Amino acid sequence: MKIIGFSGMPCSGKTLAINFLRNYFPVISMGDVVREKMKEKNVNVDLREYSFNLRKTDKAFVAKLCIPLIKKIDGKVCVIDGIRNFEEVIEFKKENDVFLIAVHASPAKRFERYMKRSRKDDVLSFEAFMKRDRDELSWGLGEVIALSDCIIVNEGSIAELENKIKEIYLKFI
Amino acid sequence: MKIIGFSGMPCSGKTLAINFLRNYFPVISMGDVVREKMKEKNVNVDLREYSFNLRKTDKAFVAKLCIPLIKKIDGKVCVIDGIRNFEEVIEFKKENDVFLIAVHASPAKRFERYMKRSRKDDVLSFEAFMKRDRDELSWGLGEVIALSDCIIVNEGSIAELENKIKEIYLKFI
Numbered sequence: 001m002k003i004i005g006f007s008g009m010p011c012s013g014k015t016l017a018i019n020f021l022r023n024y025f026p027v028i029s030m031g032d033v034v035r036e037k038m039k040e041k042n043v044n045v046d047l048r049e050y051s052f053n054l055r056k057t058d059k060a061f062v063a064k065l066c067i068p069l070i071k072k073i074d075g076k077v078c079v080i081d082g083i084r085n086f087e088e089v090i091e092f093k094k095e096n097d098v099f100l101i102a103v104h105a106s107p108a109k110r111f112e113r114y115m116k117r118s119r120k121d122d123v124l125s126f127e128a129f130m131k132r133d134r135d136e137l138s139w140g141l142g143e144v145i146a147l148s149d150c151i152i153v154n155e156g157s158i159a160e161l162e163n164k165i166k167e168i169y170l171k172f173i
Numbered sequence: 174m175k176i177i178g179f180s181g182m183p184c185s186g187k188t189l190a191i192n193f194l195r196n197y198f199p200v201i202s203m204g205d206v207v208r209e210k211m212k213e214k215n216v217n218v219d220l221r222e223y224s225f226n227l228r229k230t231d232k233a234f235v236a237k238l239c240i241p242l243i244k245k246i247d248g249k250v251c252v253i254d255g256i257r258n259f260e261e262v263i264e265f266k267k268e269n270d271v272f273l274i275a276v277h278a279s280p281a282k283r284f285e286r287y288m289k290r291s292r293k294d295d296v297l298s299f300e301a302f303m304k305r306d307r308d309e310l311s312w313g314l315g316e317v318i319a320l321s322d323c324i325i326v327n328e329g330s331i332a333e334l335e336n337k338i339k340e341i342y343l344k345f346i
Binding site (some may be wrong): 100126133140148150151 | 302313322
């Protein structure tokens with residue numbers, strides 16, 4: 001299987017990029033896989049916290065949960081959404097051909113987007129936003145971004161992002 | 174002072190990018206600062222190892238060594254080469270306006286460049302090259318790259334890289 005593995009900081013535009021590819025390839029969301037696990041175990045905690053705990057003893061735990069889903073896919077290419085550390089990449093690479101894409105935008109641009117989409121009465125300061133970023137990065141996300149096969153810079157419009165994703169899509173059909 | 178702070182994985186093209194800016198702005202190399210410290214202390218070990226040890230107890234130690242050099246600069250903009258962790262960025266931000274640039278190329282492209290510039294009898298395998306990358310990243314370099322204000326993708330020619338750097342240079346003059 002060819003896996004297009006996506007990572008990106010919050011509000012980088014990763015979800016938009018993946019939504020474009022969703023028209024052409026099946027998408028496995030690692031977040032959904034964690035949500036499914038929460039439902040199965042009947043736990044009711046914060047998704048981020050539960051994700052963190054699942055990865056605590058085995059950093060590739062969530063990736064391992066994805067493997068049977070990948071095997072079920074009828075096709076040659078799939079998209080994985082939400083890679084968080086390089087141990088997950090190593091797990092996916094065991095039996096698949098992995099192409100890593102990171103979507104990047106500057107902290108200022110990501111914060112601007114975050115402010116636009118947030119309710120005014122429930123919003124982080126820039127400092128708290130950066131603190132949350134750094135927490136996220138402490139899981140190993142920076143390593144995944146740094147070792148990506150392709151970084152899509154998403155500072156501009158949605159149309160520009162779509163054009164960049166189209167170029168990638170053409171490589172995989 | 175406006176600081177243009179550079180980071181990048183080995184063979185990303187960071188040095189080429191900085192060499193272009195060297196014609197216009199003073200450059201402080203964090204590697205040179207460490208080398209100077211080694212000379213002063215009369216130590217004769219591997220630069221990477223010594224750099225790592227200096228940053229072990231205080232991750233911003235090398236950044237702190239750069240502060241008096243920044244203060245001596247007669248001008249409004251300088252380039253810092255070789256940021257390795259986000260604590261260094263925080264240190265630089267205390268009294269300066271920092272714009273973080275990461276130069277990125279895929280592991281395959283970086284390895285291709287590494288092979289071209291290496292002596293045939295003294296060369297790492299791709300696996301050893303990736304292992305060295307991951308060691309580098311364990312210092313916190315991935316966090317710096319992920320939180321950069323600008324990522325320059327350098328998969329193409331030197332001329333293409335220079336054009337990208339020129340755009341940045343124009344923002345700072």
